[in-house]
Each structure stands twice: as C-alpha cells, then as structure tokens.
Amino acid sequence: xxxxxxxxxxxxxxxxxxxxxxxxxxxxxxxxxxxxxxxxxxxxxxxxxxxxxxxxxxxxxxxxxxxxxxxxxxxxxxxxxxxxxxxxxxxxxxxxxxxxxxxxxxxxxxxxxxxxxxxxxxxxxxxxxxxxxxxxxxxxxxxxxxxxxxxxxxxxxxxxxxxxxxxxxxxxxxxxxxxxxxxxxxxxxxxxxxxxxxxxxxxxxxxxxxxxxxxxxxxxxxxxxxxxxxxxxxxxxxxxxxxxxxxxxxxxxxxxx
Amino acid sequence: xxxxxxxxxxxxxxxxxxxxxxxxxxxxxxxxxxxxxxxxxxxxxxxxxxxxxxxxxxxxxxxxxxxxxxxxxxxxxxxxxxxxxxxxxxxxxxxxxxxxxxxxxxxxxxxxxxxxxxxxxxxxxxxxxxxxxxxxxxxxxxxxxxxxxxxxxxxxxxxxxxxxxxxxxxxxxxxxxxxxxxxxxxxxxxxxxxxxxxxxxxxxxxxxxxxxxxxxxxxxxxxxxxxxxxxxxxxxxxxxxxxxxxxxxxxxxxxxx
Numbered sequence: 161x162x163x164x165x166x167x168x169x170x171x172x173x174x175x176x177x178x179x180x181x182x183x184x185x186x187x188x189x190x191x192x193x194x195x196x197x198x199x200x201x202x203x204x205x206x207x208x209x210x211x212x213x214x215x216x217x218x219x220x221x222x223x224x225x226x227x228x229x230x231x232x233x234x235x236x237x238x239x240x241x242x243x244x245x246x247x248x249x250x251x252x253x254x255x256x257x258x259x260x261x262x263x264x265x266x267x268x269x270x271x272x273x274x275x276x277x278x279x280x281x282x283x284x285x286x287x288x289x290x291x292x293x294x295x296x297x298x299x300x301x302x303x304x305x306x307x308x309x310x311x312x313x314x315x316x317x318x319x320x321x322x323x324x325x326x327x328x329x330x331x332x333x334x335x336x337x338x339x340x341x342x343x344x345x346x347x348x349x350x351x352x353x354x355x356x357x358x359x360x361x362x363x364x365x366x367x368x369x370x371x372x373x374x375x376x377x378x379x380x381x382x383x384x385x386x387x388x389x390x391x392x393x394x395x396x397x398x399x400x401x402x403x404x405x406x407x408x409x410x411x412x413x414x415x416x417x
Numbered sequence: 418x419x420x421x422x423x424x425x426x427x428x429x430x431x432x433x434x435x436x437x438x439x440x441x442x443x444x445x446x447x448x449x450x451x452x453x454x455x456x457x458x459x460x461x462x463x464x465x466x467x468x469x470x471x472x473x474x475x476x477x478x479x480x481x482x483x484x485x486x487x488x489x490x491x492x493x494x495x496x497x498x499x500x501x502x503x504x505x506x507x508x509x510x511x512x513x514x515x516x517x518x519x520x521x522x523x524x525x526x527x528x529x530x531x532x533x534x535x536x537x538x539x540x541x542x543x544x545x546x547x548x549x550x551x552x553x554x555x556x557x558x559x560x561x562x563x564x565x566x567x568x569x570x571x572x573x574x575x576x577x578x579x580x581x582x583x584x585x586x587x588x589x590x591x592x593x594x595x596x597x598x599x600x601x602x603x604x605x606x607x608x609x610x611x612x613x614x615x616x617x618x619x620x621x622x623x624x625x626x627x628x629x630x631x632x633x634x635x636x637x638x639x640x641x642x643x644x645x646x647x648x649x650x651x652x653x654x655x656x657x658x659x660x661x662x663x664x665x666x667x668x669x670x671x672x673x674x
Contacts, residue, residue, distance in 0.1 A: 209545075212545070212548070212549055213548065214545050214548060214549075238551040238553070241548065241549055241550075241551045242551050244549055245549075246546070246549040248542045248545070248546060249542070250541055250542060252541060252542040252543050252545065252546040253543075253546075254538075254543055254546070255543075265550050265552070266550040266551065269550060269551070269552040269557070270550050270551030270552060271551075315550075325549075
C-alpha cells in the first residue's frame with residue numbers, strides 16, 4: 161500500500177473557547193490534487209497552517225511521507241519545508257526584493273544555490289507562468305493582482321517541490337484571470353508530478369484544479385470524494401455550498417436586526 | 418465582582434508579556450550567534466542604522482551641546498565658575514546626553530521603521546512565506562537588525578559625542594568669547610577613558626533595546642493596518658522607556674564600580 165504523501169489524523173485546534181479544527185482526518189496520495197472547500201471560518205486556512213508548521217495543533221498527528229511533523233523544529237522542519245511550495249492568497253511577495261529574486265528566494269536561501277544560476281531558473285519559471293524577463297527586474301508593487309499571483313506561482317514551483325499548497329488561488333481576480341491561474345496551476349502541478357493541496361471557496365476553481373474534493377464544516381471533514389462525484393454527493397451541506405444557496409443546513413452566523 | 422480581579426488580570430498580562438519578550442530575546446540572541454549569517458542583509462541594516470541616522474543624531478547632539486554650553490554658563494556664572502563649561506559639556510555629552518539622545522532619536526527613526534516593516538510583513542504573510550521557503554525569520558529578519566543596532570549605535574554615539582562637544586565649543590568661543598585653545602585643552606584634560614567608554618556601553622545597550630523592541634512588536638503584530646500602527650507606537654514607547662531605565666542602571670553600575 162502506498163504511503164500517503166500527507167496524512168492528518170484526529171487533528172484538533174482551538175483558539176481560546178473557539179474550536180476551529182475538531183478531529184480532522186485526511187489522506188492525500190502522491191500525485192493527487194485535493195481541494196478543501198468550505199465557508200469562511202470553517203478552518204481551511206488553519207488546516208493548511210498546521211501542515212506548514214505555522215501553527216501547532218493541540219492534538220492529533222500530521223505526517224508527510226509517513227514522518228510525523230507535529231512539533232518538529234529547526235533543521236528538521238527546514239528539511240521537510242524543502243518539499244513544499246506555497247502560493248499565498250495575497251501573493252506574500254517580498255516587497256524589498258525584485259520579482260526575480262522573489263522567485264529565486266527558495267533556491268538561494270533554502271537550497272544555497274549560486275545567485276546567477278538561481279536567477280536563470282527564476283526567469284525560466286517566470287516564462288512558464290507567462291511573464292517576461294523584464295518583469296523579473298520590477299518590484300512586486302509595480303505588478304497587477306494577476307501578475308502577482310503568477311509570480312507567487314512561479315515562486316511556489318521554483319524549487320520543484322514534491323507538495324504544492326494553494327491558498328485561495330483565484331481570490332481577488334477577475335473570472336478570466338482566475339481561469340488562467342487555474343490552467344497554470346494544473347499545468348505546473350502535472351509537469352512537476354507534484355501532490356497538491358488547495359483551499360478555496362471558488363467552486364469553478366475547485367472543479368478545475370482537483371482530482372478530489374473534501375468539504376470542511378465546523379472543523380470536521382464532512383465529505384471527501386472524487387471531483388466528478390461532487391454533484392451527486394448526497395450530502396446536503398455539500399449541495400448547499402456548491403450551489404451557493406442561502407437556504408439549507410448551513411446557517412451563517414448573522415446577527416438579526 | 419471582585420475588586421482585585423482587574424489588578425490580578427493586569428498583573429498576569431504583565432507577566433505574560435515579560436515572558437514573551439524574554440523568550441523572544443533569548444531566541445534572537447541565540448540566532449545572532451549561530452550560522453547561517455546573512456552578511457548582505459547585515460550590511461544593509463548597518464548602513465541604514467549607522468549612516469542614514471548620522472544627520473539626525475549629529476543635529477541633535479550639536480544643538481544639545483550648544484544648549485548645554487549656554488545653560489552651564491547661565492548657571493555657573495552665578496558662582497564665577499564659567500571656566501568649567503568645557504568640562505561640563507564634555508562630561509555631559511559623552512556620559513549622558515550623547516548616548517541617551519542618540520538612542521531616543523534612533524528609537525524614533527529605526528525602531529518605528531523596523532516595527533512597521535516587520536508588522537506589514539507579518540500581516541501580508543511575508544513572514545509565513547519565509548518559513549515555507551525554508552528560511553528562519555529570526556535569522557533572516559531579526560538577527561541582522563539586532564547585530565546592526567548593537568554595533569552601529571556606539572559608532573554613531575562616538576561621532577555624536579564629537580559633534581556635541583563641538584556644539585559647546587561653538588557657543589563658548591563665538592558667543593561667550595572663550596579662548597579656543599583653552600577650551601579644547603580643558604576638554605581633553607577632563608575627559609577620561611571611562612567617560613567615553615561608559616557612553617559607548619550605553620549606546621550598545623540602547624542599540625540592542627531599540628532593535629529588539631522594533632523587531633518584537635513588528636514580528637508579533639496582528640490585525641491589519643491598525644495592528645501595524647499599534648506595533649509602531651509600542652516599539653517607540655517601550656524602547657524609549659527602557660532606554661531611560663537602562664541609562665540609570667548603567668550609570669549606577671559605572672559610578673559604583
């Protein structure tokens with residue numbers, strides 16, 4: 161049996177009295193692209209941050225390639241993080257560095273690569289996401305939102321990671337640019353043969369970039385299945401969410417006027 | 418409601434904040450001492466703190482020296498002790514005014530800028546991005562700033578001391594009619610190594626405090642623009658208060674040694 165690339169077992173996380181993750185179990189096999197969907201505040205970002213080591217779960221285990229990573233720090237954590245690439249929701253580009261150096265950052269700092277060689281690779285990756293070498297010399301502040309996402313994607317794939325995380329990859333983009341980013345994600349993940357874990361509430365994006373979809377609701381995974389099966393999930397929460405209906409079992413916490 | 422409850426809550430909050438700062442300080446120092454070292458970033462910070470703060474510190478100590486010369490004359494002339502102006506200016510600037518004024522000015526210029534920069538990096542997920550790119554934020558962001566502050570402030574203060582003493586010289590010679598040669602010889606006659614050295618020890622301590630507070634408040638900034646603003650204010654206020662407290666402690670230590 162294949163060892164899951166990412167495995168979460170009974171992961172709990174709370175902030176004060178608020179329970180955010182309430183026993184998450186999830187497995188992602190090598191080469192699979194899984195998208196976690198769910199409403200705002202359902203715990204998607206916290207799940208991602210727990211896997212990335214930015215937050216520590218209160219209990220439960222998280223394994224990468226069969227190795228438990230909860231509580232890992234220092235050199236071990238850096239070793240595991242070298243397997244990761246991450247596209248942040250807002251790009252999270254370093255505004256003190258030019259675009260090419262942003263893309264090459266993981267190569268120069270994480271992999272100790274020579275700057276000239278890293279720049280060549282960065283320009284290659286920028287070309288792969290449809291950006292010219294001239295863009296590489298610009299500052300991130302000079303780029304549009306769509307271009308920043310592309311640069312973020314180039315940075316995520318620059319080190320040719322085994323696992324790529326996408327945090328709301330199409331948020332804040334117009335539908336056409338969102339679709340272009342989706343196509344680029346599919347292309348880059350396929351070319352690298354990487355495992356992908358994305359979080360989004362954009363169903364068009366989820367359908368396009370995933371093999372499997374998991375739905376997170378009130379800190380629990382309430383449905384996991386093939387993307388093709390999501391329209392026939394038989395789960396009312398999933399049905400309501402994918403059709404964007406106000407009526408249904410998911411009730412938004414709105415204050416009555 | 419128990420009337421002691423708010424007092425207890427405030428006290429526990431104080432203990433928690435003290436513990437967090439102590440842990441942050443320990444982590445910062447340990448990362449300053451262990452490789453990898455980012456010399457390019459260290460150089461940039463040294464130039465920013467040392468070179469670009471020079472005009473501010475120079476102006477401050479120049480006018481402080483001039484005012485000190487005038488005030489000393491106004492006070493000492495009542496006892497026909499005008500001859501002591503050179504001594505008072507030299508000791509006042511090197512032991513107290515030089516390091517304290519430079520520390521406070523750098524707290525306003527550098528501490529605020531560091532808190533704002535790191536705070537913005539925190540709320541735009543750039544610090545999280547560093548983690549995912551296998552780069553320890555303490556080594557990459559904090560250590561270069563603290564080393565630069567610790568090493569550059571003594572140099573700034575040394576230059577500021579010279580400019581401050583020169584301020585007293587300008588007032589004494591060109592306004593009060595002192596003999597230039599006598600003023601300079603009196604200055605050198607009264608100054609001992611420990612006078613300058615104690616000021617430089619203070620400067621190194623203040624450099625550490627300013628950068629530590631700037632980094633601590635920026636790194637732990639939360640909640641968007643308002644959080645960054647609060648971090649900036651807290652960095653300057655806490656650094657300024659700590660500078661005045663440690664100024665007294667170091668003065669006491671040197672005088673009792």
